[in-house]
Amino acid sequence: MTVRLAIKILFVAPLVTLAAGCAAQHPSATLTVLPDDGHAQAPCSRAGQTIKNLFPPQYRSTQRAIVTAGGRQFTCDGLLEVSPTEGHHLALVCSLGVVTDLRVKADGGCEVLKVTPLFREDWSRRFVARDLRWLFIPPPNLQPAGLLADNSIVLETAADSAGVTAAYIFSPDGARWQALDLIQNGTIFYHAVPKNFRKFPGTSDEIPGGFEVSAQSYRLDLRIAELAAPKTEGQP
């Protein structure tokens, strides 16, 4: 087998699986949100602040990802640089080099900075930018949607042009982000759970040490291996 063939196996096969395997496998549940009777105003407000201030405005992070697609697992590294002016700049690197390099700008637009032979540009936009946008960038237009049966707080975005809404779920006091659901036509097609909350250098509060994502065609186990933020005024 040649190296070139190995490259094809390495990158194209799993992504073909991703692209072609979008049958409705899982998740496919619906989210039952109960109306707030007015008692959850304060927790809702706190939840809004929780997600808004979750990650520092500026930091650098090294990530490790295990992607499961078609029953098989693949690994890659992520390098994420974030700044208020430059937005979220992410490179994915695998054993044979850079897979993709993209930026989600401060205005929300996505720019694929580097297209490599290993990864198609539309895959970067469809899969990588989606994970980056929803997991690491708080949406600006979150509104209270109600409560779950266990009194968890739900904040929701307005539907985008594709009819997709994002439901961010928080603990009943609004202090801890618990999950994210992307919903289309009433069905959850993307479910993420932040995990291993902890402090990193330069962060004053605990932030997710990783995420577990279950989408229609793949699962993602993402770990934040390193995160460093410049200290702000007032931090010890």
Add this chain to the structure above:
Amino acid sequence: MMRGALLLAIGLQCANAQTNAPVSLEQISGATSRAQTMFMRFVQERHLSLFNEPLRSEGFLCFQKPGRIRWETTLPYKSILVSDGSGVAQFEWTDEKWKKLDSGLADALQNVLSQIAGVMDGHYARDSRTYAATLTNNADELVITLVPQNQAMRKMMAAIEVHLAADLKATRSVVLRENGGDYTHIQFSEQFVNLELPLKTFDRNAPADIEIIRSAAQSQTVKP
């Protein structure tokens, strides 16, 4: 992760060398072939042109003839890629325990590791099709520069530099130069050769802890 060792491996599969130095590729191959086992530490830095700082990782590389390879990353995350010569396994440290992956890349990874093993065996002067090689002498080291012959490969990798100690007893570093300015620098240290590696160093189900292997290497003090 293992890209450096991979390209060290495939890079040295070359002939048609234009040798400017008194040492030939065949001599280098011969010197390398005398190593039955190896253990070394690596620090890898991927310099991405659009980023201010490199993506850094470090870990250990183990090798035993014929074809047993272990590439273990220890920082900033833990990961093991191991081949016992007949198959490959990949492990990730998650939730405070090792998890064996159902790798979708088993065949490709086995191929990659086999090529590394081929280099460790010193069989890299046999393939005349893959790379054009230039061997130069610097003050205290030899540098093999490899340029892919295949045009498709050259789109991904402009050149590979393998830096060897002048006495051919150690690989000091490998630099992988990509088109567009990106490059990966892998520095090797703590190199031991012909040491007795612990029994489960290359076990595909429960590989020995790297610290046990490292202690074994240090206790034998068989440096090149």
